[in-house]
Amino acid sequence: MREYLKNNLILQRLTDKQFENVLTRAKQISLADGDVLFQQGDEFRRFYLVVSGHMKLFRLAPDGNEKVIELVDAGHTFAEALMFLEQPRYPVGAIALGETDLISIDARHFQELLKSSVDLCMALLGDMSIRLRSLIREIDDLSLHSATCRVAAFILARAPDCRDDFELDIPKHVIASRISVKPETFSRIIKSLKSKNILEIKGSKVHLLDREALEEAADVCALPVDAS
Amino acid sequence: MREYLKNNLILQRLTDKQFENVLTRAKQISLADGDVLFQQGDEFRRFYLVVSGHMKLFRLAPDGNEKVIELVDAGHTFAEALMFLEQPRYPVGAIALGETDLISIDARHFQELLKSSVDLCMALLGDMSIRLRSLIREIDDLSLHSATCRVAAFILARAPDCRDDFELDIPKHVIASRISVKPETFSRIIKSLKSKNILEIKGSKVHLLDREALEEAADVCALPVDAS
DNA sequence: AAAGCGCTTTGACCCAGGTCAATTGTTATA
DNA sequence: TATAACAATTGACCTGGGTCAAAGCGCTTT
Numbered sequence: 001m002r003e004y005l006k007n008n009l010i011l012q013r014l015t016d017k018q019f020e021n022v023l024t025r026a027k028q029i030s031l032a033d034g035d036v037l038f039q040q041g042d043e044f045r046r047f048y049l050v051v052s053g054h055m056k057l058f059r060l061a062p063d064g065n066e067k068v069i070e071l072v073d074a075g076h077t078f079a080e081a082l083m084f085l086e087q088p089r090y091p092v093g094a095i096a097l098g099e100t101d102l103i104s105i106d107a108r109h110f111q112e113l114l115k116s117s118v119d120l121c122m123a124l125l126g127d128m129s130i131r132l133r134s135l136i137r138e139i140d141d142l143s144l145h146s147a148t149c150r151v152a153a154f155i156l157a158r159a160p161d162c163r164d165d166f167e168l169d170i171p172k173h174v175i176a177s178r179i180s181v182k183p184e185t186f187s188r189i190i191k192s193l194k195s196k197n198i199l200e201i202k203g204s205k206v207h208l209l210d211r212e213a214l215e216e217a218a219d220v221c222a223l224p225v226d227a228s
Numbered sequence: 229m230r231e232y233l234k235n236n237l238i239l240q241r242l243t244d245k246q247f248e249n250v251l252t253r254a255k256q257i258s259l260a261d262g263d264v265l266f267q268q269g270d271e272f273r274r275f276y277l278v279v280s281g282h283m284k285l286f287r288l289a290p291d292g293n294e295k296v297i298e299l300v301d302a303g304h305t306f307a308e309a310l311m312f313l314e315q316p317r318y319p320v321g322a323i324a325l326g327e328t329d330l331i332s333i334d335a336r337h338f339q340e341l342l343k344s345s346v347d348l349c350m351a352l353l354g355d356m357s358i359r360l361r362s363l364i365r366e367i368d369d370l371s372l373h374s375a376t377c378r379v380a381a382f383i384l385a386r387a388p389d390c391r392d393d394f395e396l397d398i399p400k401h402v403i404a405s406r407i408s409v410k411p412e413t414f415s416r417i418i419k420s421l422k423s424k425n426i427l428e429i430k431g432s433k434v435h436l437l438d439r440e441a442l443e444e445a446a447d448v449c450a451l452p453v454d455a456s
Numbered sequence: 457a458a459a460g461c462g463c464t465t466t467g468a469c470c471c472a473g474g475t476c477a478a479t480t481g482t483t484a485t486a
Numbered sequence: 487t488a489t490a491a492c493a494a495t496t497g498a499c500c501t502g503g504g505t506c507a508a509a510g511c512g513c514t515t516t
Contacts, residue, residue: 085358122343128356181504188503190465191465191466472504473500474499482493
């Protein structure tokens, strides 16, 4: 646990003493697939670091529809931005995708620490502004780009740099929701990409046939990198 | 100028000495309607406070389509989140809507100040987490709600608490883009709301006929307040 | 190996909202 | 007061992607 915490970009800014201090109040949590960590609207008291597995953060519409806002992978924290709100409640629900280990950190306690370290504040600020930017990108994506673009971009983002074969370790319907598309549509887009000899997906195995074409499909509507 | 700065929720956390310090490097800027402050992709050096008027922040798709990300009203700052990125460029473009006065603040300089005040950091952190939340809401809106809902919600958000008549001081096509709808569609939605005796819009004058119905139209897909 | 369950895929159909083009305000400049 | 330039509205039409329903395909369980 100690090592995991040390790897996180925010937590590693802590002095040893501060760090030990955090540890005294941190809890380890193990979740099974589908376990609910908290629900949208629950009162906020703790934030979390993903040690292994994935967490799914989502919003629920009254009609029961859900939209995945973020998939949090190992090494990342989530919900810490709520520390600075008046009487915060979680704006999303969180459930585990597969076996997932977390460390939970007491918010109030951590906040005290923050007050004693500008450096730590700056780290957090940096982290939040990155998140802010990626949300802007997301809005941009949703309103300016087609479903096909989003699928292509998502696959590319998950593809390791120089490998054309890899695994999608997340169920397809979750991916679909992540990029705001219905599972049926997702399936159809994949099919159409296959018919163009761009990629193949069997089960969870992805095989890129024409990376360039895929990049183009994502690009058609994406913004120049230097401007985004 | 001094008073305006003092009204801003971030700036008011500064000690008098810090404040004077900021002033020495701040510039006043006056823009006419349509003036460009910066373009998407420009190098970031300063952030801004709106003193009067409105700024439009938008993203551009390669096909020339634009999507308004945010409308910044008087009293609010924008682009300050970029201070914490590595070699930041503006992720959006900014142009003035109508005559607009701004104060521009040197980022590097302000950052030095931040390092000397945890309190100020906390204020910024709070501000950013609010922004973060509102972006999440926005994504939620885009992917879970219909255009009609968004129109209704927008109008309501602009309506003063207990008044049924007020002005839309922003051109309709800008509003349309803000809520990711084409001007034609916006116009049609308004027409349909009028035919249901919910509201009337003449020029820039809005007249609410049935506030409750409008709230319901926005609600159909909106989340319970306490959970958002 | 059969049965059951939850994904994923496929087909048929539909509709909200986009596109295009023409018309009608509305300022603003001369 | 004409006229140009742009904003807003309207109509006709089209299409991306959603919905619904029915298979197909792995899985785990017995």
